[in-house]
Amino acid sequence: MRHNIFDSIPSNIVSSKDNVFANFLQTAGLYDSMKIDEDNIAYLIELLKGNVKISAYCKECKQERVFYMKPIEYYFETGPDGNEEIRCASLGEKIESLQNMIFSTKSRQEKSPAEEWKWINWQIADTTRLMKLEYICSMDEKHHLDYIVLTTDNSMMKIGQYPSIADMTFPELDAYKHVISKEDRKELGTAIGLFANGVGAGSYVYLRRILERLVYKAKEAAADVIDNEMFEQARVAEKIKMLEGYLPDILVKNTTIYGILSKGIHELSEEECRKYFPVVKECIYQILGMWESERRKQADEDALSKALSSISSSIK
Ligand SMILES: [Zn+2]
Numbered sequence: 001m002r003h004n005i006f007d008s009i010p011s012n013i014v015s016s017k018d019n020v021f022a023n024f025l026q027t028a029g030l031y032d033s034m035k036i037d038e039d040n041i042a043y044l045i046e047l048l049k050g051n052v053k054i055s056a057y058c059k060e061c062k063q064e065r066v067f068y069m070k071p072i073e074y075y076f077e078t079g080p081d082g083n084e085e086i087r088c089a090s091l092g093e094k095i096e097s098l099q100n101m102i103f104s105t106k107s108r109q110e111k112s113p114a115e116e117w118k119w120i121n122w123q124i125a126d127t128t129r130l131m132k133l134e135y136i137c138s139m140d141e142k143h144h145l146d147y148i149v150l151t152t153d154n155s156m157m158k159i160g161q162y163p164s165i166a167d168m169t170f171p172e173l174d175a176y177k178h179v180i181s182k183e184d185r186k187e188l189g190t191a192i193g194l195f196a197n198g199v200g201a202g203s204y205v206y207l208r209r210i211l212e213r214l215v216y217k218a219k220e221a222a223a224d225v226i227d228n229e230m231f232e233q234a235r236v237a238e239k240i241k242m243l244e245g246y247l248p249d250i251l252v253k254n255t256t257i258y259g260i261l262s263k264g265i266h267e268l269s270e271e272e273c274r275k276y277f278p279v280v281k282e283c284i285y286q287i288l289g290m291w292e293s294e295r296r297k298q299a300d301e302d303a304l305s306k307a308l309s310s311i312s313s314s315i316k
Contacts, residue, residue: 006066009023014313018043019043019046019047019052019228020034020040020043021034021043021044021156022041022047022052024056024156025054025149025158025161026054026056027108027131027145027164027278028274029158029195029196029197029198029199029200029203030158030159030160030161030197030198030304031157031159031198032157032158032198032274033156033157033158033160034155035154035155035156036116036119036151036156037154037234038103038105038117041095041099041119042096042118044093044156045095045096045099045209046092046191046242047069047092048071048072048090048091048092048095048131048135049071049090049092049093049096050068050069050070050071050072050092052135053068053138053160054066054067054135055057055067056135056145057168057169057170057171057172058137058139058143058145059143059167060137060140060142060143061137061139061140061167062171063135065074065138065139065143066134066137066138067136067137067138067145068135068136068138069133069134069135069136070134070135070151071090071091071092072090072091072092072127072131072133073088073089073090073091073127074088074089074091074094074124074127075087075088076123077087082195083211084092087179091124091128093293094124095120095124096126096159098120098121099119100126101116103117103119104207105117107206111222117234118154119154122191125181125288127152128151129150129152130148130149130150130151130311131148131149132146132147132148133147133148133149133150134146135147139236143164145162145163146159146160146161146162146175147161148160148161156192161196164196165188165196166191166192166193167197167213168194169192169196170189170192172285173185173188173189175289175292176285176288176289176291176292178292178295179288179291179292179295180288181213183213184210184213184214187206187210188206188207188284190203191203191204191206191207191210191277191281192205192281193207195274195277198274200263200269200271200272200273200274201265201270201273203273203274203277204265204273204274204277204280205265205269206234207277207280207281207284208261208265208280210254210284211283211284211287212260212262214235214284214288215236215239215240215243215247215281217241218243218246218247218287219243221229221246222243222245222246224241231240235262236261236262237258238261238262238263238275239256239262240257241258247287247290248286248287248289250286250289251283251287257279257283258279260276260279261305262281271289275307278304288315
């Protein structure tokens with residue numbers, strides 16, 4: 001299901017639609033990072049506890065499945081000498097109790113001078129530095145989707161994922177095979193592959209080029225409705241505005257997209273390119289999705305009129 005592309009990230013989180021960390025795992029390219037702060041720590045705790053299910057393509061099942069995560073555990077020693085007993089506890093719960101007892105605004109204010117907010121303390125720093133988040137397919141526990149994250153101070157960087165973003169995204173493209181040109185399909189694959197490997201500007205250049213070609217294709221459909229000269233001179237964002245009725249409404253009516261697209265590629269930083277990539281990719285999917293549904297509607301109508309004409313000739 002695709003909803004608002006400007007939710008910035010596809011909303012396919014099953015049990016917790018708005019979990020920012022689950023979204024990050026699913027959509028960020030390698031070496032992208034996000035801040036851990038007081039406002040989002042609750043989401044991270046839920047994720048580490050294994051309470052956030054995600055919906056993703058399973059390479060083994062060859063279709064979209066619900067995945068659940070193995071809660072992360074950590075080990076600690078008890079006893080005065082530190083070696084009496086080794087016990088295991090839930091990392092999510094440990095972070096939750098640290099937040100409630102030490103790092104909450106209230107607890108910090110009680111101390112003087114107020115301590116800086118942190119998401120962990122030294123006790124678990126070793127466990128949280130490098131974490132593997134193991135998602136398991138709900139149809140078969142041998143089907144995995146693994147993420148590796150590195151945390152430094154108050155930020156989290158995605159440094160590993162298997163199957164790769166490219167492996168998981170290519171099957172999505174099959175849905176549009178009737179309406180995408182060979183050239184666009186190939187370059188979209190290249191763009192996704194580059195993005196999956198942490199290449200920002202390189203992947204974004206391909207994506208912009210594909211979007212521009214799709215916009216020109218829509219212009220062909222609009223034919224003489226739009227002034228050619230004005231169209232040629234306009235920037236891509238303006239071109240989209242002119243093509244109202246020929247491109248999905250969500251693109252034409254949303255001003256955020258103009259902000260993103262009106263920046264030339266040379267004006268963008270590597271990080272901005274990586275940030276905009278999922279949104280621009282979604283724009284491309286929206287256009288292809290619109291054309292695919294029009295194509296299907298036409299095919300259904302053709303089939304119906306063929307069936308009707310064969311009946312009409314037999315009841316004469
Ligand atoms: Zn599976």
